[in-house]
Amino acid sequence: xxxxxxxxxxxxxxxxxxxxxxxxxxxxxxxxxxxxxxEFCDLKEQIEGxxxxxxxxxxxxxxxERELPDEEEVKDDEExxxxxxxxxxxxxxxxxxNAIDNNIKTIxxxxxxxxxxxxxxxxxxxxxxxxxxxxxxxxxxxxxxxSQIGARWYTGLPKGDVQVPIMGKGSVxxxxxxxxxxxxxxxxxxxxxxxxxxxxxVDISKQLLAQDTIGVEAALRxxxxxALNDKLQATILGNADKDxxxxxxxxxxxxxxxxxxxxxxxxxxxxxxxxxxxGQKKYLLGTGARADLRSxxxxxxxxxxxxxxxxxxxxxxxxxxxxxxxxGNKDKFxxxxxxxxxxxxxxxxxxxxxxxxxxxNGCIRLVINAYFDAVVLRPEAFAxxxxxxxx
Numbered sequence: 057x058x059x060x061x062x063x064x065x066x067x068x069x070x071x072x073x074x075x076x077x078x079x080x081x082x083x084x085x086x087x088x089x090x091x092x093x094x095e096f097c098d099l100k101e102q103i104e105g106x107x108x109x110x111x112x113x114x115x116x117x118x119x120x121e122r123e124l125p126d127e128e129e130v131k132d133d134e135e136x137x138x139x140x141x142x143x144x145x146x147x148x149x150x151x152x153x154n155a156i157d158n159n160i161k162t163i164x165x166x167x168x169x170x171x172x173x174x175x176x177x178x179x180x181x182x183x184x185x186x187x188x189x190x191x192x193x194x195x196x197x198x199x200x201x202x203s204q205i206g207a208r209w210y211t212g213l214p215k216g217d218v219q220v221p222i223m224g225k226g227s228v229x230x231x232x233x234x235x236x237x238x239x240x241x242x243x244x245x246x247x248x249x250x251x252x253x254x255x256x257x258v259d260i261s262k263q264l265l266a267q268d269t270i271g272v273e274a275a276l277r278x279x280x281x282x283a284l285n286d287k288l289q290a291t292i293l294g295n296a297d298k299d300x301x302x303x304x305x306x307x308x309x310x311x312x313x314x315x316x317x318x319x320x321x322x323x324x325x326x327x328x329x330x331x332x333x334x335g336q337k338k339y340l341l342g343t344g345a346r347a348d349l350r351s352x353x354x355x356x357x358x359x360x361x362x363x364x365x366x367x368x369x370x371x372x373x374x375x376x377x378x379x380x381x382x383x384g385n386k387d388k389f390x391x392x393x394x395x396x397x398x399x400x401x402x403x404x405x406x407x408x409x410x411x412x413x414x415x416x417n418g419c420i421r422l423v424i425n426a427y428f429d430a431v432v433l434r435p436e437a438f439a440x441x442x443x444x445x446x447x
Contacts, residue, residue: 060117063110067103074099148192149273152265155409156420163407167193167211167426192405193426196281201289205340205374206394208433210249213402219246220398222433249400251427252302254291256283257410259419280407280424286378292399292430293340293379303430306340306390306397307380310440318354318362321369324441328392331436335393339373344386346375348443392438402427 058066077096081088088096151163197209210218222245258279264272291302298304313324328337341349349363367373371391380388410421432438 058109060110060113063106063113067106067110070099070103070106074103147273148276149265149267152260152276152407152409152420152422156265156411161409163409165192165405165407167401167403167405192277192280193284193401195277196285196288200285201374201376202292202397202399205338205397206336207292207397207399207430208395210398210400213249213251213400215402216251218249218400220249220431220433221246247398247431247433249398249429249431251400251402252300252429253425254284254287254302254428255423255425256287257421257423258283259414259417259421262418262420265420280405280422283424284426288399288428289376290378290382292397293376295381295385303428305380306432306438307385307388307440310388310390312388312440312442314444315441316444318352318369321352321362321441324439325371325391327439328437333393333434333437335395335437337371337391337393339368339371339389339391340379340394341368341373341375341389342379342386343375343377345389345441345443346373348387349373352443387443388440389442390438390440396433396437397430398433399430400428 074096077088077092077099081092148163148165154160155163193211197203197211203209210220260276260279264275291305293307294305295307295310296302296305297308313320313327315321315324325337346363349368350361352362354360354362354369362369363373377386379385379390406425408423408425410423413421
């Protein structure tokens, strides 16, 4: 593509040739010959074309200029990027090493807003450092079986209890053409989420912590998330009652329907249909129940199995070894709309740096403290079963 300078030069050359023809005719006091007239018209057409080409180029350049930020915007962006790059140099591994070197007791990691603060022990090492890092609990929210099964997360909750509203059935009625319509509305109830401290720990090699690589940073984050996820999953999907320090398990107080064959399973599923639970229902299986359903035939004249391709007769199914109390209950399962299982998380993640408990083994113990709670919003949205040997 030609530049504007080159186009203008071509226009000047075409205009100069046109003037030569006119001056020649004027000097000889005559009209243009047929060939001269044809050339003059061609030159005129070329000049108009080049002018159009030049205008299109200038319009495009003007569009580029309009898209450019002004100098103040550029300056602000440069300052923001400079600050961000400076902050990004701090990583969780570096903050832990700093805590070890300076006897800092606690690192506080914000779960979502990607900032970190490091606080001291009330002595000369007190300091507050703001650091931009990836939200440490984001992988838990995204990849936990609690998320995959469809549980409803309430993250970044403010301090204190939170009431989750539950809408009941609306009252709707028919009315005559001129009769007053009956009152309609919805009844609301609430379920309370209260912050409860969950504590877990991971042991990190001092030698590994001395390495400053992306892989070590990722491994450390993964260990912390896995430690929290294992405890959360075992508790929320367990069978213990709630108390002041922990949430109740989904399977607490469950009444189990015995399933011996595919017919029993179909009748079992109808219990939620009768309760008008119309959301996306899923199965949550113990490993024993999964094994039994994979080997259960749909019918005497059917070679298909009840569980195939990670579904139970077409309904999505997930499984874990530690649900419903783990060992001894692996033949149990839950079925329902898990969007009615609400999980809340509060505030920051506190990491206590313990340099002494595992010192003899060359390790640092990181004690992780976080605040979570869980509650079933609609108990009628779930049904529970157990696989028993057929007769």
